[in-house]
Amino acid sequence: MTFASHFETFHGLPVLTFPEPHEEALPAAGEVAWRLDCSWETPFAELWQSFVDRVPSAEVRALVIGPWWHDEYSELRPELELILADAGRFPALRAVFLADVTGEECEISWLQLTDVTPVLESFPLLEELGVRGGSSHGLGEEPLSLRPVRHGALRVLRFESGGLPGEVVRAVGACELPALERLELWLGVSHYGGDATVADLAPVLAQGRFPALRHLGLQDSELQDEIAAAVASAPVVAQLESLSLSMGTLTDAGAEALLRGQPLTHLERLDLHHHFLSESVADRIRTAFGSAGTEVDLSDRQTPHRRRGEEWRYVAVSE
Template sequence: MDHTEFNDRVSNLSEGTYAGLPIAFAPEKDDDEELPAAGEAAWRLSVETYDAEESFEEQFTRFTAKVDTTAVKAIIIGSWEDAYEDGSSTIVRLLTDNAGRFPALRSLFLGAMEGEECEISWIQQSDVTPLLEAFPLLERLEVRGGSGLELRPVRHGNLRILRFESGGLPAGVVRAVGGCDLPALEYLELWLGVEQYGGDATVADLAGILSGERLPALRHLGLQDSEIQDEIAAAVAAAPIVARLESLSLSMGSLTDTGAEALLSGQPLTHLGRLDLHHHYLSDVLVERVRKALPEAEIDLSDQEDIRNDWRYVAVSE
């Protein structure tokens, strides 16, 4: 799988597709409109975050009654009532308790809320490990929101894409990802965020990931949105997993010339098809050096921030 295919597979939900399928909304109460075939859509289930007129469980029950769940391939979980206060454990329970009704489910996004519904660092999550345990054929899991998020090391033989979007990813989750046996995983993306919003991972917490021992199929690694992006770049420069990658992202964080120097001084990166460093604090000199060092690669150095600014911020925090 090359880097262009990776980009296609993690396309923005705002484009109206997910996992290669058009997004369809779960049927509403008293809605008799004809529904698309269950296996030809990515189904979005969502209720109002504030002053919800019905509970998520009520919508889920109606969805399972009106849609042939045995054919459903992709589910997007949007808002649940009071998501800024109540965690996702009810949603996780509903899905896992009904796992037998979704034998074709391959893609799942938990917490796909926009800022006006609930800011990313306000989203209250929970332990998502049961989703991996209940759906052994799942190929894609994406989670938005780091508050209350938990993960335990597990073995999952079919997962190919794993993404955590957050303004602060707990260190325990980062360590757990590195402790999971994921022999089929090809794409891993972590938004590490800032300590203010729970992003307390250190470079040491990335050791399991950077060794690559439990990620033999990994081809894309994204360690992004970090306030310690320079330290991460230095660790990546010597990480065993890098030699196997086709694309690498250290974007969205506070990367400076120091981190870029470390990256360029480490192991060769000329095998990469894509390097994403967008939203950075590199000088023009280092921008040019990065481009010259990887003349054959697709490089994203957009969103060059003002290096004269002493306050360096990540792209996504609150």
């Protein structure tokens, strides 16, 4: 799986890439999600200044950051500091996505991110935060990080990564997010910095940490069977409306754990797409959960690669 195109919508708004000065007239500031992209070789500092000069910042509701470099890959920290220095000019901002970048522009494991905690600290009314990338794959000085924080308004938190650092997973579990409704973690593989363990997920799987949580995604993991086994008895499942264990290396062992575990028939949706299940076990999943009215996604069945007599399974997103 690769990111072949940029967002078309974000936070319920159509995405508009901020145009060059000579291009068309601008829409009302609150009617679109504004995307900033340095691909036309304007340094980010100039692009940002043009944006705040031309767009009424007090009305901006959603902000999407695309490629922030215009020559060689660079870490996000200076650009993020520039944005946060102007946080007071954006009282209506409710959603931020960092690194809406396609595979052609930069591999996900090469994205050089930074500590994203200041985004939450600077925008106390933020409702949605999305981040793409994880390990900087040895290219940057500072990897993606998060510190435990309390935030009363955040409803959606999403980390898309081919290797999500365990430090970030543990920090998520230590955050106080009473309004959080949707949490999605793409855990990735150890080769690209995804060193989180199932034990790191324990606070997330416990009931009471996120009382408003209705959707949980623990995805894209080479530990997908172990995660499924943990989820099968996790207290948080009772409060969920949808669950995603997709994009990883789920096999019959993980599916059997779900079948033996607590009832999942209260879920509106169970997403297991990109999996390595046998047809017989996939049919049992469909029967056990689908017949009760749960929408079950078992699409994108994968076949293990065989190399030197061994089977190799792969996640949907790694590099």
